[in-house]
Amino acid sequence: MDVQEAVAGSTSVASGDDNGDAKRDGQRKFTMGPNDxxxxxLVYDGSVHVDGRAEGEFKVTGNLDVAQGxxxxxxxxxxxxxxxxxxxxxxxxxDKLTLGKNARLSGDIVVKRLQIDDGASLNGHVRMGDIEQHGSGG
Amino acid sequence: MSSTGPAARNRTPVPAGNGSDGDHSSIVLGPRDRLVGQLYVEGDLRVVGTVEGGLEVTGSVEIDDGGRVTGPVTARDRLVVGRAGSLLGDVRVARLVVQDGATFSGKVSMGKQVEAPPKPVEAVQAAEPVINAPAATVAEPAQPMQPIRGQQAVKPAQPAKPQATRPPETKGKRR
Incomplete structure (x- = not known):
């Protein structure tokens, strides 16, 4: 089960036809649009697409991608x-972290596989290996 | 004792099979090569062998095909860790490419500080230049290996060059 909390003031996380909580190929997907x-x-059982602006803590069982812009x-x-x-x-x-050519990431990384495309910017510490599983409930 | 001049010139690290066009070296450490220590290269470096120590390269560094580097890497242009490469160490680079399958752990610092001129003009002028230093000889390996720290890098051993009165070459010509 997913828990979504503390979605503040101007938040609008389900605009447009393609946005919102949709099932694709049997997997749930939480999609934010550019104005969201x-x-x-956010603790979510599925995948998350982040566009617009996000602030806080995201724990996702599936994939998470942060769009350009x-x-x-x-x-x-x-x-x-x-x-x-x-x-x-x-x-x-x-599993894998991919930084696209326009990506800018500032922070520490723990990852199993890493791909950084030319043009990406990274500042932080990278550690490769299996991450320790924290309690997934909170 | 023969002068250190010609001998020092011969110290330019251009082993057989590696290319150099004077100022710009292109060095390959092959699969059976092993370096323990610090290496400074004015040019590009490709590591297919093993390096234990620090690398500072004015051009690009590529680690691939079984190449393993354990130690800090500074590349003023680009660092590529190929899918069959391994790098364990902190890196300061302008551009970084890590291919899927590569092994990499360390702190990454990217940005303008990498391209900062190593010797601020004021600092060089203010510092007491050690003119007696054997400026004609090739610098000792330890000196160029000093990390590029921009402002705090007051290098008395660095002879003041005539061009030093000019403003430092602007960074960003690559950006």
């Missing part, structure tokens, strides 16, 4: 993470 914002803590000040825990926008915060990835 989320502040708080998006700004995220979040700590991330997810299976696979793809960053094309700007992220500030720690990133724990159970």
């Amino acid at each position: 914002s989320l502040e708080g803590k 998006a700004t995220a000040r979040i700590s991330i825990e997810a299976a696979n993470v793809t960053v094309k926008g700007q992220v500030e915060g720690s990133v724990n990835v159970r």
Whole structure:
């Protein structure tokens, strides 16, 4: 079950036909649009697409991607993470982290596999290996 | 004793099979090569062998095909860790490429500080230049290996160059 909390003031996380909580190929997907914002803590059973602005803590059982132009000040825990926008915060990835050519990531990384494309910017500490599983409930 | 001049010139690290066009070296550490220590290269470096120690390169560094580096790496242009490369150490680079499958752990510092001129003009002028230093000889290996720390790098051993009165070359010409 997913828990979404502390979605503050101007937050609107389900605009447009393609946005919102949709099931694709049997997997749930939480999609934010470019004008959406989320502040708080999100624990989600599925995948998350971040566009617009996000701030807080994201724990995701599936994949998380941050779109180009998006700004995220979040700590991330997810299976696979793809960053094309700007992220500030720690990133724990159970499998693979990909930084696209326009990505800007500032924060410490724990990851199993890492791909950084030419043009990406990274400032932080990288540790490769299996991440310790924290309690997934909170 | 023969002068150190020619001998020092011969110290340019251009082993057989590696290329150099004078100022710009292109060095390859092959699969059976092993370096323990500090290496400073004015040019590019490709590591297919093993390095235990620090690398400072004015051009690009590529680690691939079984290449393993344990130690800090500074590359003023680009660092590429290929899918069959391994790097354990802190890096300061302008550009970084890590291919899927590569092994990499360490602190990454990217940005303008990497391209900062190593010797601020005022600092060089203010410092007492050690003119007696054997400026004609190739610098001792320990000196170029000093990390690029920009402002705090007052290097008395660095002879003041005539060009030093000019403003430092602007960074960002690559950006």
